[in-house]
Amino acid sequence: MQGFRGRGFPARQPSQPIPFSVEELSDEALIHSLALGVLWSLEVLYQRYSRLLYSIAYRMIPDHQVAEDLLQDTFMAVWQNAGSYSSQAGSVRSWLVAIIRHRAIDQLRKIRARADFKITPIEELLFDENLTGADAWEEAWKSIQGAQVRNALKQLSNEQRMVIELAYFQGWTQAEIAEGYQIPLGTVKARMRLGLMRLKHLLEQMEGGV
Amino acid sequence: MHLSRQHTNEREMPMNCQEMEELLGAYALEALSEEERKAADAHLATCAKCTQTLKQLQAIVDLFPLSVPAVEPPPRVKAQILARIQENEKTQKLPPLSTPIPVPMPVPVRQQRAPVRWRTALLAASTLVLLVLLGASFLWNIALRQQVAQSPVVYQLHGTGDTASASGQLIYYPQQNITVLVVHNLPPLTGTQVYQGWLLHGNQPTSIGLFNIDNGVATLDFQGAPHGFDAAAVSLEHGPQASRDAPQGPVVALGTLTP
Numbered sequence: 460m461q462g463f464r465g466r467g468f469p470a471r472q473p474s475q476p477i478p479f480s481v482e483e484l485s486d487e488a489l490i491h492s493l494a495l496g497v498l499w500s501l502e503v504l505y506q507r508y509s510r511l512l513y514s515i516a517y518r519m520i521p522d523h524q525v526a527e528d529l530l531q532d533t534f535m536a537v538w539q540n541a542g543s544y545s546s547q548a549g550s551v552r553s554w555l556v557a558i559i560r561h562r563a564i565d566q567l568r569k570i571r572a573r574a575d576f577k578i579t580p581i582e583e584l585l586f587d588e589n590l591t592g593a594d595a596w597e598e599a600w601k602s603i604q605g606a607q608v609r610n611a612l613k614q615l616s617n618e619q620r621m622v623i624e625l626a627y628f629q630g631w632t633q634a635e636i637a638e639g640y641q642i643p644l645g646t647v648k649a650r651m652r653l654g655l656m657r658l659k660h661l662l663e664q665m666e667g668g669v
Numbered sequence: 670m671h672l673s674r675q676h677t678n679e680r681e682m683p684m685n686c687q688e689m690e691e692l693l694g695a696y697a698l699e700a701l702s703e704e705e706r707k708a709a710d711a712h713l714a715t716c717a718k719c720t721q722t723l724k725q726l727q728a729i730v731d732l733f734p735l736s737v738p739a740v741e742p743p744p745r746v747k748a749q750i751l752a753r754i755q756e757n758e759k760t761q762k763l764p765p766l767s768t769p770i771p772v773p774m775p776v777p778v779r780q781q782r783a784p785v786r787w788r789t790a791l792l793a794a795s796t797l798v799l800l801v802l803l804g805a806s807f808l809w810n811i812a813l814r815q816q817v818a819q820s821p822v823v824y825q826l827h828g829t830g831d832t833a834s835a836s837g838q839l840i841y842y843p844q845q846n847i848t849v850l851v852v853h854n855l856p857p858l859t860g861t862q863v864y865q866g867w868l869l870h871g872n873q874p875t876s877i878g879l880f881n882i883d884n885g886v887a888t889l890d891f892q893g894a895p896h897g898f899d900a901a902a903v904s905l906e907h908g909p910q911a912s913r914d915a916p917q918g919p920v921v922a923l924g925t926l927t928p
Contacts, residue, residue, distance in 0.1 A: 484823060487886045488838055488851035492821075495849065495890060497842050498754065499821065505747055513742035515734055527746050534750045535757075546884040549731070556734050605735040612736055626700035627733055633695040634702060651694030655726045662729065 486551035493541035501538055508552065509534075512559045519563040519628050529566070533559040564630030578639055611661040619654030622647055684712040689719045697726035826852060826901060826924035835922045837887070839901045841894055848895055852880070852887040852903055852922055863908035867916060868898040868926075874915050900925050 484503065493500040512533055516526035536558055544554055570576060612620060621640075625631040633651065637644040684692075689712045695701050696709050713720050821842045828835030837852030850866055858864070864880040866889045880887035880903070887903070895901065902923045904916035912918075 484838060484840065485851060485853065487853070487888070488840060488849060491851060491888045491890065492840065492842065492847075492849050495842075495845065495847055497821075497845055497847065498751075499842070499844075501750075501754075502747075505750070509742050509746070510739060511734060511737075513746075514737045514740045517740045518737045523743075526740075527742065527749075530742055530746055531750050531753065535753055538750075538754055539757075546886050552734075553731055556731075604732060608732045608736040623698065626695070626698035627730065631700065632702055633700045636700070645691075648691050648695055651698055651700065652691065652726075653694070655694045655697060655729050658729050659725060662732070 487546060490537075490541050490544045490551055493538065494544070498538075501534065504537065504551075504555075505534060508555050511552075512555060515556060516559055516563050519560070519630075520566055525566065529559055529562050532562055560630075567630050607662060607665045611658050611665065614661055615654050615657055619650045619657065622650045623654050626651065684708050686712075686716060686719055689713070689716065690722070693719065693723050693726055696723060697730045824895075824901065824924050824926050826850070826903065826922045828854070828922050829920055832856060832921040835903075837903070837922055837924075839895060839924060839926070843894075846894060847890060847892060848877075849890045850877075850880070850888065850901065850903075854885065855882075855887050855903070855921060856905075857885070858882065858905075858908075861908040863906050863911065864921070865904050865906045865911050865916065867902045867904060868895055869900040869902060870898050874902070876911055876913070879911050895926050898926050 486504070486507070489500040489504050493504070509530060513526055513530050516529040517523065520526065520529075533555065537555065544551065548554065549557075612623075615623070622633075622636055625636050625640075626633070631639070633647045634644060636642065637647045689709060692701065692705065692709055696706070701709060713723065821840045823841075824839045826835075826837035826839060827833070832855065835852060835854045835856075837850060840849045840851075841847075842849070852864075855864060864882065864887050866877040866880060867874040868877055869875070875898075877891050878889055880889045900923060902916070902920050904912070904920050905918040906912050906916065907918060
């Protein structure tokens with residue numbers, strides 16, 4: 460650590476290119492600025508995350524109008540509640556994903572409450588199209604994580620993938636899955652836990668192999 | 670679909686580790702009922718081992734968005750969001766950008782304002798409210814356009830010595846005349862220690878206050894610009910009070926403010 464010399468100005472560090480691109484601003488800096496009313500920050504966050512959030516919404520409810528509404532509502536919530544964000548609860552990306560996902564789950568629960576709601580057959584739930592999209596996230600995150608996660612999910616057993624799909628992308632509780640698909644509750648719990656443990660193992664193996 | 674919650678409704682005893690382990694997957698996937706989650710939270714509050722395992726599973730679940738096929742939102746959505754914000758601000762409150770921020774001005778020399786009598790202040794406030802109501806739409810339109818168009822000025826801060834891994838940014842928003850500092854990877858504080866921000870003009874430091882620390886991210890903001898200063902610095906102080914005239918502790922991050 461470097462100290463001031465008395466009240467003096469410390470020796471200058473090697474000069475950095477200043478100012479640098481605003482694209483390099485951290486998500487936390489943008490959220491903090493947004494909480495102060497800087498609308499410009501919302502624009503940058505929108506550029507960074509709108510495609511991801513829209514894709515999640517559309518994956519959960521494949522209706523463009525609904526996905527648009529969810530995206531709008533999410534950014535309105537971010538604008539109004541930026542001050543409540545705490546990095547203790549996770550990254551800004553996780554926070555944004557949680558907002559749109561919870562809103563989508565609310566919509567899905569309303570749909571499930573309708574009298575004419577029919578449970579999706581297991582075969583449709585496991586349709587691989589959901590896992591074969593072009594990896595558009597590589598550019599955004601400069602990583603191969605997207606492909607790795609999809610590959611790992613494909614390697615789970617159908618039973619494990621089914622409960623994960625229903626819970627994460629459809630917002631079902633474990634008890635709802637047990638009742639809706641006539642599976643013992645203990646089995647649902649085990650499939651969830653073992654499925655995630657298997658994913659962890661697979662992703663660690665892939666990481667080690669890169 | 671309404672389902673029974675017999676698993677937790679009948680529970681009186683605290684959950685043990687084995688029961689918690691069974692629920693960890695469902696917890697990470699947010700597939701527990703509210704009652705189940707409360708019971709799990711009570712166990713997690715006292716069990717570091719289960720909490721650690723849960724974090725590992727949550728880290729896996731956090732990767733699921735990466736598996737989603739990418740779909741581009743229509744360009745109109747952004748415009749619709751901005752229009753909704755504009756509408757909300759018009760009907761509910763003044764634009765946030767007009768809200769004063771109760772933080773110290775870093776400018777070394779400030780003019781003192783003469784005290785204003787309360788009746789005059791009340792009259793002025795009423796007039797201001799009226800003017801704002803009458804012109805809100807027009808002014809907000811202009812403010813919004815300017816705000817979106819006018820980019821902030823950003824300077825980079827770097828860790829020094831033992832804290833070389835720290836990094837941060839000083840961001841000045843001209844439209845709002847607000848400066849924000851955000852620093853990552855500072856070492857955790859112990860006891861009464863605090864991180865304090867400084868602007869430096871030549872050899873003269875000016876305190877800009879104490880940082881708020883949230884999960885390793887330090888933030889500080891103040892009304893005003895860093896114009897006329899040569900550098901921004903973060904010092905580690907004994908605390909809990911801020912040092913008055915100059916840092917008493919080591920400088921842990923620093924960045925120059927001159928082009």
